[in-house]
Amino acid sequence: MPRALRSALTLVLAAVLAALPARAQTAPPGWTHGATCYEVFVRSFADGNGDGIGDLKGLTQKLDYINDGKPHSRRSLGARCIWLMPVAESPSYHGYDVSNYYRVEPDYGTNADFARFITEAHRRGIHVLVDMVLNHSSDQHPYFQAALRDTASAYRAWYRWSAKKPAELNPWGQSNWHRSPVRDEWYYGFFSDHMPDLNYGTPAVREEAKRIARFWLEKMHVDGFRLDAIPYLVEEPGHIVHSPGTHALLREYGAYVRKVNPQAYTVGEVSDSTAPMLSYYPDQLDANFAFEIADSIIAGVKRGSATGILPAVLRIQDAVAPERMAPFLSNHDQPRVRTQLGGDLGEARVAAFVLLTLPGMPFVYYGEEIGMTGSKPDERLRTPMQWRAAPSGGFSGARAWEALQPDSMEVTVESQEGDSTSLLSFYRRLIHLRAERRALGAGRLVPLATSHPAVLAYIRREGQEQVLVVANVGSTAISGATIASAAGALPSGRWRLRTLLGDATAAPITIGRDGQLRDYAPLPSLAPQTGYLFALSPTKTR
Numbered sequence: 001m002p003r004a005l006r007s008a009l010t011l012v013l014a015a016v017l018a019a020l021p022a023r024a025q026t027a028p029p030g031w032t033h034g035a036t037c038y039e040v041f042v043r044s045f046a047d048g049n050g051d052g053i054g055d056l057k058g059l060t061q062k063l064d065y066i067n068d069g070k071p072h073s074r075r076s077l078g079a080r081c082i083w084l085m086p087v088a089e090s091p092s093y094h095g096y097d098v099s100n101y102y103r104v105e106p107d108y109g110t111n112a113d114f115a116r117f118i119t120e121a122h123r124r125g126i127h128v129l130v131d132m133v134l135n136h137s138s139d140q141h142p143y144f145q146a147a148l149r150d151t152a153s154a155y156r157a158w159y160r161w162s163a164k165k166p167a168e169l170n171p172w173g174q175s176n177w178h179r180s181p182v183r184d185e186w187y188y189g190f191f192s193d194h195m196p197d198l199n200y201g202t203p204a205v206r207e208e209a210k211r212i213a214r215f216w217l218e219k220m221h222v223d224g225f226r227l228d229a230i231p232y233l234v235e236e237p238g239h240i241v242h243s244p245g246t247h248a249l250l251r252e253y254g255a256y257v258r259k260v261n262p263q264a265y266t267v268g269e270v271s272d273s274t275a276p277m278l279s280y281y282p283d284q285l286d287a288n289f290a291f292e293i294a295d296s297i298i299a300g301v302k303r304g305s306a307t308g309i310l311p312a313v314l315r316i317q318d319a320v321a322p323e324r325m326a327p328f329l330s331n332h333d334q335p336r337v338r339t340q341l342g343g344d345l346g347e348a349r350v351a352a353f354v355l356l357t358l359p360g361m362p363f364v365y366y367g368e369e370i371g372m373t374g375s376k377p378d379e380r381l382r383t384p385m386q387w388r389a390a391p392s393g394g395f396s397g398a399r400a401w402e403a404l405q406p407d408s409m410e411v412t413v414e415s416q417e418g419d420s421t422s423l424l425s426f427y428r429r430l431i432h433l434r435a436e437r438r439a440l441g442a443g444r445l446v447p448l449a450t451s452h453p454a455v456l457a458y459i460r461r462e463g464q465e466q467v468l469v470v471a472n473v474g475s476t477a478i479s480g481a482t483i484a485s486a487a488g489a490l491p492s493g494r495w496r497l498r499t500l501l502g503d504a505t506a507a508p509i510t511i512g513r514d515g516q517l518r519d520y521a522p523l524p525s526l527a528p529q530t531g532y533l534f535a536l537s538p539t540k541t542r
Contacts, residue, residue, distance in 0.1 A: 027323055028286040028361075029263040031127055031223075034441025036356070036431045037081035037363045038066055041332060042108050043093060044384045045366060047396035054384065054395065056087075056109040060117045065413070069124035071435075077369060078431040081361065082121065083226050083267075085332060086131040087114065090138060093401070094378070095131070096228060097138035097195045101212045111220070118221045127223035129265065130216060134209055134253075135229045136195040144196050148182050157202040160188035160235075170240050190232045190240075200234050200249050210256050217261045224265035225257070227285065231270055242276055250284035267326050271333075274312050278319050287326040287360065290316060294328050298340050301351045301529075304474035306456035310447055313358060322444050325360025329368065332382055336367070336374040345371055346529035349426055350473050353531030354456065356430040357469045359445050369427035370416055373405050380405075388414035433500055433533070439465040440533075448483045448517065455526065457483040459490065466490065466536040468497065468506075472526040479525045485517040490536070497522070497534040506534050 040059065048057025068076040086095030089103045104114050121128050137144055147155040165177050165186045177186040178193035189196045198205050216222045227250075234245030250268070257264050266285040270277045274292045281288070292312040300309040316325055329337045329351055341347040348371055355362050367385055374381045383402050387394030389409045405411075416422035434440045443462035450457050454474030460467045472478050490511045497506040506522045522532065 027321055029265055031080065031263065032265055032286075032361045033323060034435040034438065035080035035127070035361050036078070036434060037083050037129065037361055038077065038079035039083045039085070039331060039363055039365045041085045041366065041382045042087060042105075043401060044382050044395070046385065046387075047392075047398065047400075050397050052392070052396050052398040053107050053401045055107065056104070056113040056117045060113075060120050063117075063120055063124055063126065067124050067126050074425075074428055074432065077428055078435060079364070080125055080435065081127045081129065081223075081265075083129040083363065084131060086133060086228075088130075088133075091140050092138075092194075094382070096133055097136065097140075097192075098133050099138040099140045099142075102215055114220060122221070127265070129224045129226050129267070130220075130222050131228055132213070132216075132225040133228045134198070135232050136189060136191065136197045139189075139194045139196055148180060148187075154204075158199055158205050159196050160199050162186045162188075168240075176240075188235070190235075191229070197232070197235075200245070206249070206252070209253060213253070213257055214260050217257070217264060223261075223263070224267075224286075227266060227268045230268040230280070230285075230288075231272065231276075242272075242279065247279065247284060250280065254283070254285050274315050278316065281320045281324070287324045289331075289363070290325055290327045290360075293325075293358070294330065294334075297329060297351050297354050298337070300456075301347045301354075301473050302341060305453050306450070306471070306473050307453050309354065309456055309473075310445075310458070313445060314447060317359060317445060322359035323361070323442055325358070326363060327355055327358050327360050328363040328365070329355050330365050331363070332365065333378065334381065335376065336365070336372055336381065338368075338371045339373045339375050343373065345423065346475070349423060350471055350529040350531055352423070352427060353430065353471055354473075356427075356434060357440060357460065357531070357533065359443065359460070362434075364427070364431075369424050370413055371411050371423045373407060373411070383408075386412045388412050429501065437465070437467060437500070437535070438462045439467040443467070446485065446489050448485050448489070450484075451480075451482045451519075452478050454478060455481045455483070459485075466495075467500070468522070468534040468536060469531070470522055470526070470534075471531040472528055475528050477525050477528055480521060481526055482519045482521045483517065484519055485515075488515040489517055490515055491538075494539040495536045496539050497536060500533040500535055502530075502532065504532055506532075508539065509536070 042059055043054045045054045046058030046062045048055050066077050066079050087104055088098045089100035089105050090098050104111050143155045143158055146153045147159050163185055170176055176190045178189055187196050200206055231241040233249055234243050236243040236245050254266055257266055268285045268288040270280055270288045271291050277288050296309050296312050300306055338348045379402050383405055384393055384395035384400045386408045389412055392400045393404045393408045416424035439460045439462040443460035446459040448457040454472055456471045458469050492511045492513045495509040504523055
């Protein structure tokens with residue numbers, strides 16, 4: 001297809017889709033309130049058949065670790081959602097180049113194994129999201145192979161081709177066009193020559209994306225999708241990323257998913273700052289990952305300064321409903337949290353505290369709850385889960401597909417399981433508190449001013465329930481720190497504070513008619529790298 005015609009069709013697509021009725025800004029499905037989502041790389045979580053590769057059988061056997069389905073149990077992490085990195089068939093270890101969207105990766109098992117996993121997850125109250133790779137397919141996909149070898153194939157229009165290498169470059173000054181191995185022509189693949197981009201200017205491609213979504217929702221019974229690399233879905237002249245056509249496509253796709261299953265949840269990967277990310281609201285996907293929040297938390301904890309942590313949170317909260325945030329600390333593409341923090345366990349602990357007291361549905365990358373380490377290349381960010389001190393970390397009885405981290409004999413689930421002071425116990429306590437306390441799970445964040453730059457403070461409010469959050473992100477104790485608010489932060493009256501985490505006893509609060517908190521010192525001293533949570537209750541008056 002000539003480039004000019006292709007561009008014209010893309011613009012027509014954008015105009016048509018943009019004219020579709022917009023979805024009002026509504027809340028995501030109710031099950032997300034108070035939920036925490038746990039990201040799992042199936043290949044690295046648990047090996048159920050002894051071949052050294054994680055699989056669905058192994059993951060199913062480990063579901064009680066994630067959530068045992070007992071509301072008041074502290075033996076499980078308490079996550080009510082799992083995000084699975086790609087599980088569809090792929091020639092690559094990571095799965096982000098799909099060769100069959102309707103079949104589970106054979107290394108992980110079969111479609112029947114996935115059905116058993118879903119049944120057991122749902123029985124425990126766990127919702128399951130799967131990674132959906134819409135931007136591109138594998139170059140081994142039968143559709144691309146047909147298009148590559150036969151210029152008359154109906155699938156030629158499913159990809160982008162050019163007789164000569166186009167001059168267009170991506171924002172980093174590189175070309176994303178790749179020479180065909182069959183004839184003298186070029187095809188477009190933003191991420192790799194092994195990942196040819198799908199052409200959403202072709203109606204059949206959009207319909208196929210919907211069929212795939214329906215298959216996973218209705219046949220495989222998943223509860224939603226994490227959509228990979230969404231800023232690159234539709235390229236337009238001058239807009240390789242964040243194009244109007246991309247927004248229109250996501251609007252159409254999100255509406256279709258909600259039509260098939262109104263309780264489905266969609267979250268997108270927009271690895272950019274807050275301003276571009278906000279352009280993907282209000283009527284496209286339910287949420288998008290807040291990369292700037294992750295960066296702000298890590299940077300603040302590393303500096304021992306709380307001053308830059310909340311601005312991104314507040315910008316997002318002011319623009320969209322707070323429950324539509326998707327905060328996180330790290331994922332499969334980034335160095336692990338403890339690695340970013342130089343191995344400091346105290347810093348990892350207070351970073352987790354901040355994450356798990358923010359609005360939205362937080363995402364936790366597997367192994368972060370025990371302080372696993374890892375840095376680039378990507379395989380070293382995705383090493384096997386460290387269950388116990390053993391040659392393959394209890395992940396497998398065979399040699400693991402990827403070598404474990406050097407600290408795998410010390411940093412394990414088993415070593416932290418019975419320790420009430422461990423990082424694992426800390427994550428469990430906070431995740432359960434989010435599920436139990438509506439203010440933490442669904443409340444709005446009210447920022448508080450503090451007298452010390454290392455002190456972070458805010459109130460989470462939902463209806464009549466208030467929780468005070470205070471953290472010292474610095475490495476030394478702070479005495480006499482005070483907090484204050486603007487007018488209207490709290491209802492007037494006298495409030496007593498009950499600790500939800502630890503054993504600190506805080507002074508009561510008196511709020512005047514203006515609802516303003518003034519120079520309140522919750523504790524005589526705030527311990528280093530420590531967070532405090534207090535439930536506020538009105539004091540009865542005679």
